[in-house]
């Protein structure tokens with residue numbers, strides 16, 4: 001194989017066709033900036049992943065502005081509150097009332113990705129699937145490039161910038177020299193066992209439940225598609241969980257009136273996701289930027305993962321558009337700093353909510369403090385407002 005045998009040039013090479021890569025490509029294309037997206041998997045594989053489902057208003061607005069909001073507006077559900085439950089107590093957090101009318105949109109990440117693919121196709125966007133061994137070169141020079149293999153041949157993509165949208169395991173973060181990369185990490189001793197079932201959701205709003213047996217979440221994708229989770233040990237195996245066992249465990253962790261209303265049925269997807277808090281710094285190295293899960297991970301409590309990817313895309317797309325339209329490098333210079341400020345605020349919130357609602361191997365003192373914190377949440381409007389304003393999403397600036 002000869003490197004450079006197939007040589008293409010673009011302005012921004014985007015690695016990864018997850019929501020970050022596709023949304024960035026769409027926003028840049030609409031502003032006249034050329035991109036090529038390289039994706040390791042097939043389109044079918046990308047569209048088979050079941051992940052996030054709660055979109056902050058900032059992301060929903062960005063999807064509309066990118067011309068991909070119609071189906072979300074037709075099929076998504078606006079939620080103006082959620083519930084925090086602990087044992088038999090239920091507390092409604094009224095987002096709209098506490099934040100001056102802000103809400104979230106419940107619409108699956110898979111559907112967001114599907115809508116973005118459709119828009120990229122309609123605009124003739126280039127997405128190269130099954131790109132193997134993607135490697136970044138000369139990222140700290142003025143002429144970076146990316147190589148990859150496809151159909152047994154090596155290809156070279158020359159570019160002016162590289163956007164690393166390749167998730168937690170992709171190659172972009174590794175392109176930062178070890179002596180420049182700082183990693184901040186917290187790994188939790190548990191994961192979330194989740195199932196998707198074609199059953200009506202037990203509640204129209206999400207219920208986050210902290211229970212002595214462990215955390216549980218009642219979530220949904222639509223009126224006929226439910227997503228439920230229970231906290232399990234980090235080394236647990238999906239095969240140990242029949243549907244019956246899952247439903248019994250879920251019921252045991254919910255307030256009794258919620259458990260009584262739960263409609264069960266066969267699962268159509270079942271998986272375990274580990275919980276991790278992770279931030280890589282810097283998010284920029286030379287002409288390469290880390291975006292979304294490539295640069296940071298939050299535990300899913302608080303639904304911030306996809307939304308943080310979106311705010312990174314917002315900052316980076318605006319920075320690149322300013323660069324190409326007005327020869328203005330200010331946004332590029334400040335991308336990492338701006339994105340990291342919002343990332344750390346979301347890291348704090350996700351860590352707080354995870355700590356409050358999950359069962360840890362903790363001392364009796366810590367258990368009592370958590371109970372007091374829930375008590376404070378129930379009785380303090382200020383505490384509820386703090387939760388609500390973080391949940392609906394902090395401003396982008």
Ligand SMILES: Cc1cc2nc3c(=O)[nH]c(=O)nc-3n(C[C@H](O)[C@H](O)[C@H](O)COP(=O)(O)OP(=O)(O)OC[C@H]3O[C@@H](n4cnc5c(N)ncnc54)[C@H](O)[C@@H]3O)c2cc1C
Pocket residue numbers: 015016017018019020021038039040041046050051052053054109131133134165166167168169170171272273291292293294300302303304305306307309
């Ligand atoms: C199992 C799971 C469940 C989740 N549940 C929730 C949730 O309930 N709520 C929430 O808010 N967030 C959740 N998240 C987080 C959320 O899904 C992510 O934050 C979001 O997907 C980030 O988007 P991204 O585009 O940055 O990364 P990704 O979606 O990971 O996309 C990265 C893309 O890069 C591609 N790629 C990787 N390596 C390479 C390579 N070498 N070459 C080319 N392409 C490559 C991948 O195939 C993928 O398509 C979950 C994540 C996981 C993994």
